[in-house]
Amino acid sequence: MSCEHLVCANCSGPVVEGRCPTCRAARAEVHRHGPSVPPALVLAGLVALLFVALLLQRLYG
Numbered sequence: 001m002s003c004e005h006l007v008c009a010n011c012s013g014p015v016v017e018g019r020c021p022t023c024r025a026a027r028a029e030v031h032r033h034g035p036s037v038p039p040a041l042v043l044a045g046l047v048a049l050l051f052v053a054l055l056l057q058r059l060y061g
């Protein structure tokens, strides 16, 4: 998701331009979450996958 097409409710300007603190906060919020999942969730997913892989290896290896 991108903030390019968002319009600020405070200054009615494009959020991407960061004209007011609300714009900048909204822009930072969007960019912090980014186009994908948060790094912590990625890490948790990797750990879960590793756990499953080890479990399968124990069961069938």
Ligand SMILES: [Zn+2]
Pocket: 008, 009, 010, 011, 012, 013, 018, 019, 020, 021, 022, 023, 024
């Ligand atoms: Zn604004």
